[in-house]
Amino acid sequence: MTTVHNFLPEQYRQTNQISINHNYLAQQFADHDVILNKIREVVIRGDFTLGAEVDVLEREYAELNGVRHAIGVGSGTDALFLSLKALGIDKGDEVITTPFTFYATIGAIVTAGATPVFVDAGADYNIDASQIEAKITPRTKAIMPVHWSGKPCDMDTIEAIAERHGLAVVSDACHAIKARYKGRPSGSLGTIACFSFHPLKNLNVWGDGGIITTNSDELADKLRLLRNHGLVGRDECRVFAYNSRLDTVQAVVARHLLGKIDHITESRVSHAAYFDQGLRSIPQITVPAREPDIYQVYHLYQILCENRNALQAYLIERGVDAKAHYPVPMHLQPAAAFLGHKAGDFPVTEKISAHTLSLPVHEFITREQQDFVIQLIRDFYA
Incomplete structure (x- = not known):
């Protein structure tokens, strides 16, 4: 039987070693x-x-x-x-x-x-x-x-x-x-x-x-x-x-x-638009369509990537906290076995899970850091 333990402290430790990070709490709560x-x-x-x-x-x-x-x-x-x-x-x-x-x-x-x-x-x-x-x-x-x-x-x-x-x-x-x-x-x-x-x-x-x-x-x-x-x-x-x-x-x-939520939101929207502009021209990247009558607030900034796992590893090795949210969709999780689903039942979901990558987009990321991430992705595919 597998022993269930608290995996979060080690996850926090590993994440905090990455320079361009999804975790921005120390900056957000500097006050x-x-x-x-x-x-x-x-x-x-x-x-x-x-x-x-x-x-x-x-x-x-x-x-x-x-x-x-x-x-x-x-x-x-x-x-x-x-x-x-x-x-x-x-x-x-x-x-x-x-x-x-x-x-x-x-x-x-x-x-x-x-x-x-x-x-x-x-x-x-x-x-x-x-x-x-x-x-x-x-x-x-x-x-x-x-x-x-x-x-x-x-x-x-x-x-x-x-x-x-x-x-x-x-x-x-x-x-x-x-x-x-x-x-x-x-x-x-x-x-x-x-x-x-x-x-x-x-x-x-x-x-x-x-x-x-x-x-x-x-x-x-x-x-x-x-x-x-x-x-x-x-x-x-x-x-x-x-x-x-x-x-x-x-x-x-x-x-x-x-009291800060307007600034938080506007920053994420601006950073997402900058990533969109820099990544759309890369043939191996698919940026989701943006709809003018929907105001998306980018809790996550996600793109579809060819060779996602290798790109993710490449970015992490160079200090970018690239994440897969989430590589195993809900219908294929062990907990969902009682529902009787199998691979292929929800093909779009499975494609997204296999190819999506999340990049940091919070209010503290800088344009220089975003340019660095974009260039890394270009270099990887080049």
Whole structure:
């Protein structure tokens, strides 16, 4: 039996040795003394879970997304899971989603008791909305589109399908803070939208955290119960539920970054455009099409590459933190064996997984570093 251990410290150590890095946290939190001073006030008040700063963050985040409600929770994964539970999704139900996503999307569906039903990705790495309707059955209760790398999915088509079939739409917007679809903020897309504040997200905290947005008063009330043991007060439990309270300390960090989110977002968009310009002329590279009515926020900057694995190794050896997100799609993971899928079932997803490469695009990368990366890629193929 394989021993499961904490692999993250070694991963952090290896990553920190690379000069042009996906990990930019030391730079992003160089002003940590300002945050620590705000946290000192939390320590004095002693309101460490669901404290006053959480309430303020929720109001600010709802306003940012043009919705009535934002509900802070313990992680982006919990945001997905609790949203499904608030919708009443349980054993025997089906949720349509994409196999090209992070593990948490599928994990939330399965741990909620439902069965994930996969629809292949399109050329933009997002779920191919034209294939969704064919996968709907009497057991389908929701569609979970993933706004991959911060690019919103084809929500006009998805929401129209959902309306025709009486389905909920739970947007996995964990990559998509500040993204917009035809002028609509990402938090207003679908029935519910779910966000992550994981340390490597565009808006991040000092641990795990997440938030859910919705315009539904009923769902917001359910979510506030589900995240906090079903309590409506200290002495009344309305329903036995879960413990997924957003820590007040994390809300302080999130609010600090919320004040910088416009700069963070605009920097990523600018750096992505610069990479696009420099890489499009390389025949062995495919840059995804950019749509003018979709504002993509580039949690990841991804390209399709010939000979991806060799290029990745070449870049890493020269100090560039090139990553594959993710080389094994969800339907081929060991955990998904019970679904009975095999290689070839979702060909676009499998092609993307085999050829996609992510380059650092955060707000601290310089033009000189980007030029260096572009030239390395040219040299590799030359």
